[in-house]
Amino acid sequence: MPSSHCTNHHHCQETALATAEAHCDTYGERLTPNRRDVLRLIWQSHRPIKAYDLIDLMSAQDAKVKPATVYRALDFLLAQGLIHKIDSLSAFTGCSHPNQHDDCYFLICHSCGTAQECCSPLLADAIKSEAKQQDFKLTRTVLEIAGQCAACHEITPHMAGEEAR
């Protein structure tokens, strides 16, 4: 696993939940049981997880959780900057640093399915500068880099085409 600029997914689940609690306290938001459950499951997955996989995980044999329940929690967590949506995967992943939520990018490995959250002020500045040159007022940047992570190509250099799972 490459060393990361940011804390990454191994950043333990409990820490993330504690951070989220603190964040919500600070901003007067409520981390309700539903929202907490969704956030915990997102952190329990070591790769981006899809909404309907969350629904399945939350559904016991008797009590089926409905899409709206999960999507509402996801909307809340996104609004609070506690998670990211990876558009190129239609999947969700925890945010390691809710207070500097922007300027992140993701390294998405086709082999192991992980999406490492990274920050680079240099890259963020380069992007802002490009936008400025075009006289474009930037409000959100999506940077998703797909390929193969260090761990995977070191282990299986000949299997560069392998897919996750």
Place this chain on the structure above:
Amino acid sequence: MPSSHCTNHHHCQETALATAEAHCDTYGERLTPNRRDVLRLIWQSHRPIKAYDLIDLMSAQDAKVKPATVYRALDFLLAQGLIHKIDSLSAFTGCSHPNQHDDCYFLICHSCGTAQECCSPLLADAIKSEAKQQDFKLTRTVLEIAGQCAACHEITPHMAGEEAR
């Protein structure tokens, strides 16, 4: 409209179709009537267009076009590098330079709905260099910058929050 590094959507439809013909000839691919129709409609839209909007446009009152028909054409055009999919919009837009299809990014305006295709070797290099630092083997980069384009904020500087349409 900001001046662009690349030819942009005003790059006329006929030119794009001619380029596509040439491209297919060169690579021994077939730009069938279906594929050509889809490509033409994509270029006729001056903003990224959704698959189901293409289906509607292609469906006369009698002959309804089915999703698979359009999605197959889209798959072909994507594979040939003749169009891009904008993941953050689930929409498709023409590619101005099929032979240097990668290293592009998009400036997506919330006000007018356009997505300007841009290239910046500098930015592309910065991204490659970031990936390299993490020992990540890059295969595809998605860079989608959302905000407000020059034309829109010059015309309606007070309406920065306005949505397209």
Place this chain on the structure above:
DNA sequence: ATTGTGATGTTATAATATAACACTTATGAA
């Protein structure tokens, strides 16, 4: 206690995308 807001439950449906299989057409080898 009351009341208003935010959160949830529930049903339904919209929007996006693919699978599977039958049939047709183009192409190239015999």
Place this chain on the structure above:
DNA sequence: TTCATAAGTGTTATATTATAACATCACAAT
């Protein structure tokens, strides 16, 4: 030319992702 093959299309069905609408509930602030 004809046949075999591969590529493309038509069609039906279904999977996947996401939202709308409305009723009810829970909480917190008066």
